[in-house]
Amino acid sequence: MHFTYCPECGTKTVLRRMGDDGDVPYCARCQKPLFDMFSTCVLSVLKNSSGELALIRQSYGQQETFVGVAGYMKPGETAEEAALREIAEEIGVTADRAEFRFSAWHAAKGQLMLCFLAEIDRADFTLSGEVREARWFSAEDAAKSVRPGSIIERLVLTAAAQQ
Numbered sequence: 382m383h384f385t386y387c388p389e390c391g392t393k394t395v396l397r398r399m400g401d402d403g404d405v406p407y408c409a410r411c412q413k414p415l416f417d418m419f420s421t422c423v424l425s426v427l428k429n430s431s432g433e434l435a436l437i438r439q440s441y442g443q444q445e446t447f448v449g450v451a452g453y454m455k456p457g458e459t460a461e462e463a464a465l466r467e468i469a470e471e472i473g474v475t476a477d478r479a480e481f482r483f484s485a486w487h488a489a490k491g492q493l494m495l496c497f498l499a500e501i502d503r504a505d506f507t508l509s510g511e512v513r514e515a516r517w518f519s520a521e522d523a524a525k526s527v528r529p530g531s532i533i534e535r536l537v538l539t540a541a542a543q544q
């Protein structure tokens with residue numbers, strides 16, 4: 382989001398030189414720079430002790446391919462907490478831990494994706510209304526079940542490489 386108006390007071394922003402950051406929208410009334418804003422999301426793949434990977438299919442959107450468990454971060458939580466929260470909310474299981482793997486810019490959505498590998502013993506899923514299906518795959522099958530070239534494919538390949 383690029384600020385043409387100040388979200389606090391509604392004043393039209395002006396561009397102000399901010400050192401190495403270059404020209405940044407600035408509210409002269411609040412005396413505040415308004416850097417471009419974007420959402421940060423967490424994206425997780427679950428892995429069990431057998432090396433299987435769990436992926437989900439959503440109840441909306443691209444339903445043919447499987448995806449990871451994803452969601453927006455909330456203020457006040459760490460990315461690790463957000464990853465575990467989304468897993469609990471969407472598929473009803475408590476992962477032991479979520480380990481950060483890499484970040485990626487999702488150009489189509491204008492979002493920063495923080496990608497995690499979450500560890501859990503094989504568990505029964507309790508799906509939220511947003512999730513149509515959750516399934517364990519071999520690492521090889523998981524890589525074939527996601528959209529080629531996607532961030533989730535990269536995360537699955539990263540997980541598979543660690544076997």
Ligand SMILES: [Zn+2]
Pocket residue numbers: 387388389390391392408409410411412
């Ligand atoms: Zn303002």
